[in-house]
Amino acid sequence: MKTGRMFRGFFVKTISFVGYTVQYGCIAHCAFEYIGEFVSVSFLELFGQSISTDSKRNTYKSLFLPTINLQQCSGPSMEPTITNHDVVFSERVSRHLCRIQKGDIVIAKSPFDPKMNICKRVIGLEGDKVCTSGPSDVFKTHTYVPRGHVWLEGDNLRNSTDSRSYGPVPYALIRGRVCLKLWPPHNFGVLAESPNDGRIL
Amino acid sequence: MKTGRMFRGFFVKTISFVGYTVQYGCIAHCAFEYIGEFVSCSGPSMEPTITNHDVVFSERVSRHLCRIQKGDIVIAKSPFDPKMNICKRVIGLEGDKVCTSGPSDVFKTHTYVPRGHVWLEGDNLRNSTDSRSYGPVPYALIRGRVCLKRKKNGLTGRTSSKPVWTTSPKMKCYHAGRPTFSLEIILNHTQTLSYSSCIRSLK
Numbered sequence: 316m317k318t319g320r321m322f323r324g325f326f327v328k329t330i331s332f333v334g335y336t337v338q339y340g341c342i343a344h345c346a347f348e349y350i351g352e353f354v355s356v357s358f359l360e361l362f363g364q365s366i367s368t369d370s371k372r373n374t375y376k377s378l379f380l381p382t383i384n385l386q387q388c389s390g391p392s393m394e395p396t397i398t399n400h401d402v403v404f405s406e407r408v409s410r411h412l413c414r415i416q417k418g419d420i421v422i423a424k425s426p427f428d429p430k431m432n433i434c435k436r437v438i439g440l441e442g443d444k445v446c447t448s449g450p451s452d453v454f455k456t457h458t459y460v461p462r463g464h465v466w467l468e469g470d471n472l473r474n475s476t477d478s479r480s481y482g483p484v485p486y487a488l489i490r491g492r493v494c495l496k497l498w499p500p501h502n503f504g505v506l507a508e509s510p511n512d513g514r515i516l
Numbered sequence: 517m518k519t520g521r522m523f524r525g526f527f528v529k530t531i532s533f534v535g536y537t538v539q540y541g542c543i544a545h546c547a548f549e550y551i552g553e554f555v556s557c558s559g560p561s562m563e564p565t566i567t568n569h570d571v572v573f574s575e576r577v578s579r580h581l582c583r584i585q586k587g588d589i590v591i592a593k594s595p596f597d598p599k600m601n602i603c604k605r606v607i608g609l610e611g612d613k614v615c616t617s618g619p620s621d622v623f624k625t626h627t628y629v630p631r632g633h634v635w636l637e638g639d640n641l642r643n644s645t646d647s648r649s650y651g652p653v654p655y656a657l658i659r660g661r662v663c664l665k666r667k668k669n670g671l672t673g674r675t676s677s678k679p680v681w682t683t684s685p686k687m688k689c690y691h692a693g694r695p696t697f698s699l700e701i702i703l704n705h706t707q708t709l710s711y712s713s714c715i716r717s718l719k
Contacts, residue, residue, distance in 0.1 A: 341546040342539060413598070427632035429582070429656035463596035487593035487657055 351406035351491065354422060354434070392469030392477065393434055396420065396507050402498035403506075405491035415465070415486075417443070417515050420493040420506055423467065426484055434493065435467035435477050438514050441486070445516065447479060465489065470510055550576055552660060555591055557603050561638030561645070565589070566603060566665060574660035584634070584655075586612070589662040592636065595653055603662065604636035604646050610655070616648060634658065 390399065397403060397420070405422045409415055417437055425431040439445040445466045448456045460466050464483035469475025478484060496502055509515060552575035557566050566572060566589070574591045578584055586606055594600040608614040614635045617625045629635050633652035638644025647653060 341542040345542040345545055424656040426654040429632060463598060485595040487598040
């Protein structure tokens with residue numbers, strides 16, 4: 316009889332613990348979903364495109380990291396604005412209110428891997444004319460960004476796989492706008508403007 | 517003094533009411549986000565499988581576990597309007613060869629679905645804007661997989677005030693007092709009449 320009561324008490328405590336965990340987990344998830352989240356940038360890939368040997372590691376990270384909301388985006392494509400091991404804060408409000416503008420740095424889901432995120436700068440919004448040729452090309456080619464899409468480019472133009480290779484990205488893939496750099500402490504603050512003059516027309 | 521206490525009591529009650537609303541709102545949001553949601557479909561692009569004003573249930577688990585397969589009907593965010601959703605059938609997954617020409621064209625053209633994308637088409641091929649016009653859709657735009665459809669009332673097809681339903685050995689029946697209702701399992705691609713003649717994905 317006494318052990319029965321003990322088990323029942325233990326069971327009730329476990330259930331209420333699970334209940335509280337689910338409850339506060341949901342509140343935390345909604346806060347990260349609608350307000351903002353911390354993002355850590357590190358070298359997952361070399362050229363902004365996933366290498367097959369890394370696919371299992373990336374899957375592991377994408378399974379566990381969202382629970383602590385520390386997401387990783389691709390490597391050196393945003394240098395010098397964002398470098399390896401930087402921690403940035405990305406806010407979600409602009410995305411939900413459709414206030415993303417040209418020149419903003421955004422975190423978006425990769426069009427080629429739904430479990431990976433990419434961190435690029437918005438060069439053009441829907442209807443804008445963007446330059447698709449490189450700075451060293453003789454003949455300049457342009458294209459117009461279709462409705463509901465954005466044109467993303469990394470700041471490190473020589474080492475970035477972005478819209479110049481895979482085309483415009485649907486706006487719905489954007490997760491948030493990077494607004495603050497938190498680490499390293501000497502670089503704390505708002506992020507710099509694009510170092511590539513003339514890419515934003 | 518008494519009015520001060522009244523205001524403080526009222527303020528505390530308001531704060532706790534807001535707190536409970538936020539709390540249960542977040543739990544409900546997470547349930548809809550990770551388990552499933554009811555969706556009201558409009559438009560003719562999925563006829564006869566899903567008609568205008570049908571209510572379907574789309575589950576989110578398959579999408580998060582990457583278990584979406586060819587032949588599934590999915591709800592996805594529109595590539596052209598981030599606030600709109602589209603309801604189409606998955607014809608091809610990444611790497612698959614899909615037919616891009618119409619059934620009446622003389623020369624058949626094909627394309628391969630790129631990595632991380634899917635090829636979506638509506639069941640009503642003559643009246644559907646889908647991947648044949650805007651190309652393959654990134655997998656990350658998919659929100660959920662449609663698995664159940666609320667069946668309309670009998671021969672007239674009208675929905676009555678009480679959603680009355682027909683039974684079948686394959687359908688599940690939920691009796692929750694009044695009204696009683698059952699949900700029809702969404703037909704897979706081998707059963708849909710308009711689809712049995714041509715599955716457009718080729719290996």
